[in-house]
Amino acid sequence: MNEFINFDEISRETWQNLYKTSIAPLTHDELESIRSLNDEISLKDVQDVYLPLVHLLRLYKKNLEDMSFSKGLFLQKIVKTPPLIIGISGSVAVGKSTTARLVQLLLSRAFPKLSVELVTTDGFLYTTDDLKNRGILDRKGFPESYDMERLLAFLYHVKNGEKCEIPIYSHETYDILPDQVQTIDSPDILIVEGINVLQNPQNQMLYISDFYDFSIYVDAEEELIEKWYLERFDSLLKLAKYDTTNFYHQFTKMSTSKVVNLAKETWARVNRINLKEYIEPTRNRAEVILHKSENHYVDKIYLKKF
Numbered sequence: 001m002n003e004f005i006n007f008d009e010i011s012r013e014t015w016q017n018l019y020k021t022s023i024a025p026l027t028h029d030e031l032e033s034i035r036s037l038n039d040e041i042s043l044k045d046v047q048d049v050y051l052p053l054v055h056l057l058r059l060y061k062k063n064l065e066d067m068s069f070s071k072g073l074f075l076q077k078i079v080k081t082p083p084l085i086i087g088i089s090g091s092v093a094v095g096k097s098t099t100a101r102l103v104q105l106l107l108s109r110a111f112p113k114l115s116v117e118l119v120t121t122d123g124f125l126y127t128t129d130d131l132k133n134r135g136i137l138d139r140k141g142f143p144e145s146y147d148m149e150r151l152l153a154f155l156y157h158v159k160n161g162e163k164c165e166i167p168i169y170s171h172e173t174y175d176i177l178p179d180q181v182q183t184i185d186s187p188d189i190l191i192v193e194g195i196n197v198l199q200n201p202q203n204q205m206l207y208i209s210d211f212y213d214f215s216i217y218v219d220a221e222e223e224l225i226e227k228w229y230l231e232r233f234d235s236l237l238k239l240a241k242y243d244t245t246n247f248y249h250q251f252t253k254m255s256t257s258k259v260v261n262l263a264k265e266t267w268a269r270v271n272r273i274n275l276k277e278y279i280e281p282t283r284n285r286a287e288v289i290l291h292k293s294e295n296h297y298v299d300k301i302y303l304k305k306f
């Protein structure tokens with residue numbers, strides 16, 4: 001069966017015209033803040049792809065509010081609208097965090113009075129020491145390397161309007177930062193980004209999928225993702241050159257060909273296998289699939305039919 005049987009495939013040309021009339025163009029300051037996010041982002045993509053996406057998110061938000069209101073009428077009590085939780089998934093290095101930060105910025109603009117928070121599931125990875133003790137240091141990113149119970153509990157507390165503290169992962173130290181936390185204090189919208197967002201742990205009482213009101217899978221051909229992974233590896237190395245505390249510093253002393261081989265091997269042995277075995281199989285759980293081609297250009301969008 002076609003994997004996308006349950007989706008409408010929408011060309012970029014069709015998508016960009018869907019809600020054009022109702023969206024105000026971005027101001028100079030807004031464009032500048034997007035550029036400072038990542039100066040490679042195509043502003044045309046923002047206008048053509050991400051603004052209609054944010055418009056669609058408005059509909060899901062309205063739906064959540066209407067449902068809470070109707071539930072309140074039924075129960076004859078005030079039911080507070082829970083925060084809207086958006087999941088963003090896809091391969092390592094496909095551009096999830098860049099997409100997530102962009103969506104955060106555009107949602108903050110669409111809803112200036114609301115708080116829009118962003119977390120990454122990387123914070124729920126076990127520490128390097130824990131991974132070593134479990135004998136799974138070479139399985140970082142695979143399902144067993146995350147404390148999924150803790151992620152599930154976190155989503156439950158956020159939906160319940162409670163203040164939470166979660167760990168922070170650093171790509172620079174390649175580990176959870178000791179003694180640092182990110183505080184999430186009852187946001188109106190929470191974006192959760194990570195390779196495992198659409199994976200399905202369940203404890204005895206809770207299903208993780210119940211907590212997401214909307215989800216996005218960022219997709220691209222494997223060869224392109226590998227290329228972006230190798231480029232990002234190179235950027236991390238440049239950042240690490242003079243910083244002895246950085247995990248990547250050790251590789252800055254190696255010859256270029258050795259480093260390229262190491263990065264290629266890590267892609268092939270770890271991230272590619274994870275993509276094929278555990279990440280890509282969750283793709284059709286998303287509400288929207290953003291398909292990217294060369295230079296992160298979004299060429300197709302898939303929207304779930306029902």
Ligand SMILES: Nc1ncnc2c1ncn2[C@@H]1O[C@H](COP(=O)(O)OP(=O)(O)OP(=O)(O)O)[C@@H](O)[C@H]1O
Pocket residue numbers: 038040041042090091092093094095096097098099195228231232235295296
């Ligand atoms: N829209 C975009 N335009 C241009 N470059 C991009 C875009 N999105 C991502 N990139 C680049 O692609 C690389 C990977 O992006 P990013 O760090 O967002 O990926 P990720 O999926 O969050 O990765 P990870 O899971 O490892 O954290 C980075 O070098 C980033 O600068």
Ligand SMILES: CC(C)(CO)[C@@H](O)C(=O)NCCC(=O)O
Pocket residue numbers: 092122140141142195266270271
């Ligand atoms: C932290 C994750 C798992 C996800 O962001 C990834 O970036 C990672 O570190 N993977 C392990 C293999 C590698 O070093 O690329």
